[in-house]
Amino acid sequence: MAPNLYLVLSKPPDGLPPGEYDRWYDLHVRENIVSPGFVSARRYALDPSRDEPVAHRHLALYEYEGDMSLWRTDLTRRIEAGEVVLPEWFPQITFSSWAATPLSERIEPVR
Numbered sequence: 001m002a003p004n005l006y007l008v009l010s011k012p013p014d015g016l017p018p019g020e021y022d023r024w025y026d027l028h029v030r031e032n033i034v035s036p037g038f039v040s041a042r043r044y045a046l047d048p049s050r051d052e053p054v055a056h057r058h059l060a061l062y063e064y065e066g067d068m069s070l071w072r073t074d075l076t077r078r079i080e081a082g083e084v085v086l087p088e089w090f091p092q093i094t095f096s097s098w099a100a101t102p103l104s105e106r107i108e109p110v111r
Helices: 018-032 068-080
Strands: 004-011 038-045 058-064 094-100
Touching: 018 038, 018 058, 018 068
Parallel strands: none
Antiparallel strands: 004 058, 004 094, 038 058
């Protein structure tokens, strides 16, 4: 079975230079996947496919195996221990997150 997915949609705080957000988030993703259970991570820029208001500008897609409580507990411990440092503007990030569990094997086109 394929790994589970953890999806984090986010929008940087207003007025924060995009380069600063990207530099921090690139580091943050690497800090996150040190926790046990993570398989991989990748960040995406979101571009709306229709002309509508956009609540989020970025997607971080994490693949993990096992129970998500393993890496969540470890990540919380590392944040509280100061091993993962969150910037002062972290509370101003607009975000939502989703855990996704596969319902089937990966399906690829027949060629």
